Amino acid sequence: MFLKRKRLVMSIIRRVAGLAIVVLLAASLLPAQKPASKSAEELRPQCLGNPNAAVSIEVFSDHQCPACRQLYLETMRSVLADYGMPGKVCLTYYEFPLRAHKYSRDAARYSQAASRLGPMQWIQVADALYYYQPQWSESGEIEPVVAKALSEKDMSQVRQWLKDPKLEAAIERDLNEGTRRAVRSTPTIFVTANGSTERFTGVLQYPIFRRYLDNLLTR
């Protein structure tokens, strides 16, 4: 009786061990799973504000375009402070470097790298890039401008990320998104609320944008 039970236990152990070996072998033969979701998350443009807000503002912008500079400095910074940071809206900036601008793509790379550090770092770099746009547009010297906005540690991280091909992929992804939405010039702004999207091109005055957003938020 005791021997019979011992044999039964041994046979179960053997079967379980055999099954485990087969599973391990099969797993080793399968292609390695890439951390795809993490990469996609990393490449997605950041929502500045509340991702679940009822109003979403998407801006397709080029760091070297003077109208984009005016829109960012005179309007979007206030939108960010009054509506984005308090979580009333979700503001997303897409890179849309135009071919006509020599240093746009380089500036977009720095911006993308800064966005990986976090939203505050992206804002600091965007502030610097737009504010000093007249200078670096002439000289092409973008790095000193970005360095002014970031700490030494963050800047060395940005320098490392600049070599990452994922950065280019992120810019291409934004460009493709713009092309899909028939963006032909910058800045182009899409405002989505209550299931409908409205499109505006050009520079908007902040008091007018504020009236528009307040109306959307009270509906």
Add this chain to the structure above:
Amino acid sequence: MAARVLQWICRLALAGVFLLAGFSKVYPAGRAFSFEMTLSTYQLLPVWGVIVVARTLPWLEMGLALVLLLGWKPRYVVTFTALLLTLFMAAMGITYARGIEANCGCFGLGEPISPATLARDSVFLLMAIYLAAVAWQRPPAAAAAA
């Protein structure tokens, strides 16, 4: 007779255009705020000017459509229409020449100012000028009858 028919066509076309233009700026609810945004991109008016124009222009356009259809005071109405269209053309032309990427705002949203929009509005302006010229050539009674 052919001239009369042409004048009727021009009047009806202009009335239809103004009715559509005005209506698209106030409907659906909240569209007036969108039209303020569109006017803002022209960068021609201060904030208060944008608000005043955005709030009055749609009703002016619809009123103009009505009086064009009714044929009331044709000399003054078609002259005013021509002047208003000249103003639109000037605003769009200046904005386009400055290289500003603005929405036209003519019939709702999402139509940027382009040579096509300028050409289309030029046709409306020519219609209005033609009607005004005819109205001022005729004696007032005949103009009213037309």
